[in-house]
Amino acid sequence: MNPYALWMGMGASFGLWNLARNAQPGQAMSRLNSGLIILACSLWGARFSYVLLSLPYYLQHPLEILQLWQGGFTWPGAVLAALLSIYLIARKRGQPFGRIADQHVSILPPLVILSWLGCWQTGTAYGMRMPTDIFWAFPSLDETGELAPRFPVQLIAAVLSLDLFWRVESSHLRPDQPGRRASLAGLALFSVYFFVSLLRADPAPKLLGLRYDAYLSGVLLLISLGAFLKTTHRFEKLSPAS
Secondary structure (H helix, E strand, O other): OOOHHHHHHHHHHHHHHHHHHHOOOOHHHHHHHHHHHHHHHHHHHEEEEEEEEHHHHHHHHHHHHHHHHHHHHHHHHHHHHHHHHEEEHHHHHHHOOOHHHHHHHHHHHHHHHHHHHHHHHHOOEHHHHEOOOOOOHHHHOOOOEEEEOOOOOHHHHHHHHHHHHHHHHHHOOOOOOHHHHHHHHHHHHHHHHHHHOOOOOOOOOOEOOEEEEHHHHHHHHHHHHHHHHHHHHHOOOOOOOO
């Protein structure tokens, strides 16, 4: 089994545990069921987006598309599939999209943090190679399997994610602010992705000197900011006049 798949499995398990832990009394099972749906959609979205990026190979090896334990995922596909699944759940339950998103934000912290640690172990999203005499350079693999001291991009991303998600989880938001917690989580998630994309040294297509995922994370960061400002404006309109 690919070690990254194992890290992702642990992240999903802890994410579901965190989701049930934060659910209100009597709602834990319902949250777990919808959480499993969102995770499954995210998993397949991440897999199929990876397959599309490597389509010539998988056209010759189609059976490997279903071999999830071999690894091979991309975060943009996971995000888009998760958003779509949340939208469908919201439509089915007749609730606002933002409220359903808020209810399932607790899945993200363990999943994201452990996925960065999985990247470190498997030689994905690594930083530039550093001189051996720099004490804060961490040994990291690259795509060829070479172990070398590198700028600790994955560990920085894990620590930043832990800090920002902890702030989101500990924030006290009113129930009449649907979407506010989810937009805060989006700001945390995509600000880390954007920052880390500027530090990564693994090969990737670029446009004007920036990786494609830098542009995508920047767009999603702006969307999250817009959603957060929208919930702020709505909250101010609902607040009693002084």
